[in-house]
Amino acid sequence: MRPLDVGIGMCAAILAVGVLAGPAHAEEQGPAMDLRAAGWTLKETGTTARFRGLAAVSRTTAWVAGSKGTVLRTRDGGRSWQDVSPPGAVAEQLELRDIEAFDARRAVALSIGEGEASRVLRTEDGGATWTETFRNPDPRAFYDCLTFFDARHGLAMSDPVDGKFRILATDDGGRHWRVLPGEGMPEALPGEAGFAASGQCLVSAGPRDVWLATGGGASARVLHSEDRGRTWRVAESTVPAGDPARGVFALAFRDRTRGLAVGGDYRAGQASPQAAAVSSDGGRTWSGATTPPSAYRSGAAWYPYSGGTALAVGPTGTDMTTDGGRNWRPLDAGSFDTVDCAPDTGCWAAGEKGRVARLERR
Numbered sequence: 001m002r003p004l005d006v007g008i009g010m011c012a013a014i015l016a017v018g019v020l021a022g023p024a025h026a027e028e029q030g031p032a033m034d035l036r037a038a039g040w041t042l043k044e045t046g047t048t049a050r051f052r053g054l055a056a057v058s059r060t061t062a063w064v065a066g067s068k069g070t071v072l073r074t075r076d077g078g079r080s081w082q083d084v085s086p087p088g089a090v091a092e093q094l095e096l097r098d099i100e101a102f103d104a105r106r107a108v109a110l111s112i113g114e115g116e117a118s119r120v121l122r123t124e125d126g127g128a129t130w131t132e133t134f135r136n137p138d139p140r141a142f143y144d145c146l147t148f149f150d151a152r153h154g155l156a157m158s159d160p161v162d163g164k165f166r167i168l169a170t171d172d173g174g175r176h177w178r179v180l181p182g183e184g185m186p187e188a189l190p191g192e193a194g195f196a197a198s199g200q201c202l203v204s205a206g207p208r209d210v211w212l213a214t215g216g217g218a219s220a221r222v223l224h225s226e227d228r229g230r231t232w233r234v235a236e237s238t239v240p241a242g243d244p245a246r247g248v249f250a251l252a253f254r255d256r257t258r259g260l261a262v263g264g265d266y267r268a269g270q271a272s273p274q275a276a277a278v279s280s281d282g283g284r285t286w287s288g289a290t291t292p293p294s295a296y297r298s299g300a301a302w303y304p305y306s307g308g309t310a311l312a313v314g315p316t317g318t319d320m321t322t323d324g325g326r327n328w329r330p331l332d333a334g335s336f337d338t339v340d341c342a343p344d345t346g347c348w349a350a351g352e353k354g355r356v357a358r359l360e361r362r
Contacts (some may be wrong), residue, residue: 034361035303035306035309035320035322035331035359037361037362038359038360038361038362039331039332039359039360039362040318040332040334040336040349040357040358040359040360041078041357041358041359041360042334042355042356042357043074043077043078043079043081043356043357043358044081045064045072045081045354045355045356046081046354047070047072047083047354048353048354049066049067049068049070049354050066050067050337050351050352050353050354051064051065051066051070051072051337051338051350051351051354051355051356052065052066052097052098052196052197052198052199052337052338052350052351053065053066053096053097053098053099053109053110053199053338053350054099054198054199054338054339054340054348054349054350055099055100055101055107055340056340056341056342056346056347056348057101057103057104057342057346058342058343058344058346059077059342059344059345059346059358060074060075060076060077060346061073061074061075061101061103061104062074062078062101062340062342062346062348062356062358063099063101063107064099064350064356065096065097065098065099065109066095066096066097066350067093067095067096068090068093068094069085069086069088069089069090069091069092069093069094069096069111070083070085070090070096071083071084071085071086071089071096071099071107071109071127072084072085072356073104073107073126073127075104077358078348078356078357078358081356082126082127084123084126084127084128085127086109086121086123086127086130087130088130088132089109089111089121089130094111094113094117094119095111095112095113095117095196096109096110096111096121097110097111097112097144097145097196097197097199098110098112098144098145098146098196098199099146099199100146100147100148100154102148102151102173104126105123105124105125105126106122106123106124106151106173107122107123107127108120108121108122108133108146108148108154108173108174109121109122109130109146110143110145110146110156110199112142112143112144112196113142114139114142115136115137115138115139115141116135116136116137117136118135118136118141118142118143118158119132119134119135119136120132120133120134120146120156120168120174120177121133122173122174122175131175133170133174133175133176133177134156134168134177136158138161140161140162141158141159141161141166142158142159142193143156143157143158143168144157144158144159144193144194144195144196144201144202145157145194145196145199145200145201145202146199146202147202147203147204147210148174148204149204149206149207149208149210149228150207151173152170152171152172152173153169153170153171153207153228154169154170154173154174155167155168155169155170155202155204155210155228155229156168156177156202157194157201157202157212159193159194160188160192160193162182163187163188164182164185164186164187164188165185165188165194165212165214165223166179166182167179167180167185167229168180169228169229180229180230181230184225184230184231184232185223185231185232186223186232186233186234188214188217189214189217189218189219189221190217190218191216191217191218191244192214192215192216192217192221193214193215193216194212194213194214194215195213195215195247195248195249195263195266195298197249197250197266197298197299197337197338198249198250198298198299198337198338198339199338200213200249200250200251200252200299200300200338201213201214201248201249201250201251203251203252203253204253205253205254205255205256206255206256208225208226208227208228209224209225209226209253209256209282210224210225210228210229211223211224211225211251211253211259211283212224212225212232213247213248213249213250213251213261213263214247214248215241215244215246215247215248215249215263216241216243216244216246216247217241217242217247218241218242219236219237219241219242220236220237220239220240220241220246220247220248220261220263221234221235221236221237221248222234222235222237222248222251222259222261222279222283222286223235224282224283224284233283233284235283235284235285235286236286237261237277237286238274238277238286238287238288239261239262239263239264239274239275239276239277239288240264240265240272240273240274243265245265245266245267245270246263246264246265246266246272247263248261248262248263248277249262249263249264249266249296249297249298249299250262250263250297250298250299250300250312250338251300252300252301252302252310253283253302254302254310256282257279257280257281257282258278258279258280258324259278259279259282259283260276260277260278260279260300260302260310260312260325261276261277261278261279261286261300262275262276262277262293262297262298262299262300262312262314263275263276263296263297263298264293264295264296264297264314265296266296266298268315270296272293272294272295272296272297273292274288274289274292275289275292275293275295275296275297276288276289276292276293276297276312276325276328277289277325278324278325278326280324289321289325289326289327289328290326290327291326291327291328291329292328293312293314293319293328294319294330295314295315295316295317296314296315296316297312297313297314297319298313298314298315298337298338299312299313299314299336299337299338299339299349300312300313300339301339301340301341301347302341303341303345303347304341304342304343304344304345305345306322307322307324308321308322308323308324308325309321309322310324310325311331311339311341311347311349311359312328312339313336313337313338313339313349313351314335314336314337315335315336315337315351315352316333316335317330317331317332317333317334317335318330318331318332318333318334318336318339318349319331334355334357335351335352335355336349336350336351336355336357337350337351337352338350338351341359346358346359347359
């Protein structure tokens with residue numbers, strides 16, 4: 001969807017548990033933290049960029065990507081950040097809304113926008129150099145999100161073109177991309193698109209399952225593919241839609257069956273009732289949270305090794321669930337757009353004005 005100042009990319013309407021070598025593989029493992037005694041600790045980044053792309057590799061290593069072509073990387077738990085921004089992205093002030101990292105050296109970033117503004121960039125040397133591996137040639141396409149199943153196989157999604165969401169695929173770690181045939185994709189609803197708000201409108205779990213979140217149409221839907229994006233099944237969520245500013249903004253799947261959806265109405269001051277939903281059957285059906293977050297949430301992540309614990313973030317704060325998404329309670333009042341947890345339980349959040357934080361014991 002087209003980008004707004006508040007960070008959505010809403011199309012025509014308003015102007016990960018991978019394999020061992022997969023994205024965000026843990027450098028080390030550790031015990032799960034008791035989140036009742038935890039909170040976000042801000043890490044000074046030295047920039048005012050807005051970070052909507054985030055890849056948590058471990059407790060010590062994370063990548064963030066955002067406005068004005070900015071990419072930062074830390075390898076010391078956020079004590080220091082290296083500016084590894086692609087020079088071309090900085091020169092053109094690209095909006096980098098998603099980044100997927102395989103480790104401290106390899107990452108793939110997505111810039112959003114109409115036509116050629118949608119691009120994929122790849123680094124193999126920790127951001128010292130970047131290669132542009134895809135530039136969208138179709139002025140009708142607008143890419144929102146990126147996901148990887150493992151170190152080779154990944155997908156990106158565009159808002160509907162000719163009435164269907166468009167899927168881009170790679171089989172070599174993002175070096176080359178191709179548009180998948182659209183025969184297996186259901187028709188999009190009028191006004192339906194994806195939100196480029198947190199890099200989580202397209203998420204995967206395991207070697208073949210991927211889910212796509214929508215908004216802007218008459219209902220907020222979740223599309224699921226079991227064959228890496230070739231064929232899709234669609235289900236309605238309980239998150240309110242019916243307006244260009246409403247819908248599902250982020251998905252998180254703990255495995256191929258247990259999933260969360262969060263969203264609402266991104267406009268400040270607008271109510272966001274029923275802003276979270278949960279699925280226990282791989283996204284075939286969704287039920288609304290009994291106690292949802294009190295406001296719009298743009299990002300979500302499961303906390304490793306904890307059963308039903310997950311986090312949801314947005315401009316007005318962070319919420320936590322310990323029962324698989326049925327009930328949420330406030331955890332923190334700070335503004336964040338996206339959240340990600342590494343397999344070693346290192347959780348990171350990022351957002352406006354250069355804000356990046358790590359979840360730590362208080």
